[in-house]
Every structure is written in structure tokens, then in C-alpha cells.
């Protein structure tokens with residue numbers, strides 16, 4: 001799937017990786033980029049259509065879906081990450097509301113359009129989906145859940161021709177990682193690698209040096225082979241029904 005002439009929707013499009021994804025989609029010749037943001041957004045490129053989109057708001061999700069005529073690629077990028085120590089249930093619920101249920105809600109709303117275009121869903125999860133950093137355990141739990149959602153959607157939607165990609169992003173230099181004194185990728189390089197991964201049809205995209213260090217072992221590992229085995233089981237059950 002190349003981006004040129006496609007309609008792309010990015011959530012959390014006003015800063016960080018989301019903003020870089022909007023710019024990269026434009027650079028690659030997207031015909032329309034829907035930029036989902038909580039605050040009003042103005043963009044100089046006429047191909048950008050701003051959408052008011054808090055991913056925790058069912059009403060805003062529905063209103064956004066009503067404004068989009070056709071869509072090829074949905075990028076669930078909006079996310080929050082707050083420090084916690086799992087002592088506060090509300091912190092866990094807050095992460096799940098945005099990172100899991102936000103991704104779920106937006107996906108369900110745009111699925112009819114993506115099915116029609118035989119399009120793609122790209123979920124920006126995190127390397128923490130496969131190993132938590134216990135400084136942000138609620139965040140890691142929500143990303144593990146969003147990754148698992150991604151894997152199930154991948155199997156469930158394959159028959160409809162909708163591809164579902166997970167991005168196992170490593171540390172990237174945005175507001176989210178301010179205060180972490182570690183090597184970070186630029187949001188621009190991550191955005192490029194995400195679209196390269198979609199172009200190449202990579203199920204799981206490792207868009208930076210840190211995440212690339214585990215890509216090979218992930219792709220040849222037990223969890224990936226079990227995912228494929230389980231997806232084949234679903235196909236067999238569906239075929240027999």
C-alpha cells in the first residue's frame with residue numbers, strides 16, 4: 001500500500017509523532033489527510049482536513065466518521081503516558097480509556113470505510129506492549145492491550161481485505177518522553193519508518209533503532225508463531241462454519 005493518492009486519518013495529529021505523520025503523508029503525495037485533534041487546528045496545506053476528535057468521546061468519533069467520505073489508512077496514534085505505580089485504579093482506567101478504548105472506538109467507527117477501500121489500520125502502540133517499563137506500568141498495560149487488540153483485528157479483518165499493522169515504537173523525542181534522558185529517535189524518522197513499513201506490508205513495524213534491535217527475534221519468536229497458528233485456527237473455524 002503506497003500513500004500517494006490515498007486518504008489518511010491520523011489521531012493525535014497536532015504534535016509529536018502524529019504531527020510528523022501528517023507531514024510525511026503529505027510529502028508522500030496523500031490526496032487527503034484528516035488530522036484528528038482535540039483543539040482546533042489550522043494547516044496551510046489544502047489537503048489537510050481538521051477533525052475535532054477526542055478519542056474518548058463517542059459523539060466526536062461519530063461526528064468525525066460522518067465527515068469522512070472515504071478512507072484508505074487509519075492511524076490510531078493518539079495516546080497518553082503518565083507516571084504511576086499501579087496504586088491508583090483511576091490512572092489505569094485513564095490510560096485504558098485513551099490508549100485502548102480510544103483505539104477501539106475510532107477503529108469501529110471507520111471500519112465500514114476501510115472495508116470498502118480494502119484499506120489499512122495502523123496502531124501506534126509501543127515496545128512497552130511486549131515489556132513494561134515499570135515507571136509507567138498503567139501505560140504499558142494499556143499498550144499491551146492495544147497490541148493484543150491489533151493482533152485480533154488483524155486476524156478478524158484479513159478476510160475483508162483490511163490490513164492491520166502494529167507499530168512497536170521505541171523512545172521518540174516528543175513531549176511524552178521529556179524528562180527521560182535516553183537516546184531517542186526523531187518523530188520525523190519514526191513517521192517515515194511507519195509509512196515504509198505500511199508500504200512493505202510489515203505486520204509489526206519497528207520504526208527506530210531501539211525497536212529494530214528486537215525486530216528479528218520478535219518476528220521469528222514463539223509469540224509470533226503462536227499468533228499465526230491462532231489466526232489459522234480462526235480461518236479454519238470460519239471456513240467450516
Ligand SMILES: NC(=O)c1ccc[n+]([C@@H]2O[C@H](COP(=O)([O-])OP(=O)(O)OC[C@H]3O[C@@H](n4cnc5c(N)ncnc54)[C@H](OP(=O)(O)O)[C@@H]3O)[C@@H](O)[C@H]2O)c1
Pocket residue numbers: 011012013014015016017018037038039053054055056076077078079080081098102124125126127168169170171172173174175176177
Ligand atoms: N514518544 C515515544 O517515545 C513513544 C514511544 C512509543 C509509543 N509512542 C506512542 O506514540 C503515540 C504518539 O505519542 P507522542 O510521543 O507523539 O506523544 P505526544 O507528543 O504526547 O502526543 C500525544 C498526542 O495524543 C493526543 N491525545 C492525547 N489524548 C487524546 C485524546 N483523548 N483524544 C485525542 N487525542 C489525544 C495529544 O493531543 P493533545 O495535544 O490535545 O493532548 C497529542 O496530539 C502515542 O500513542 C504514544 O503512546 C510514543
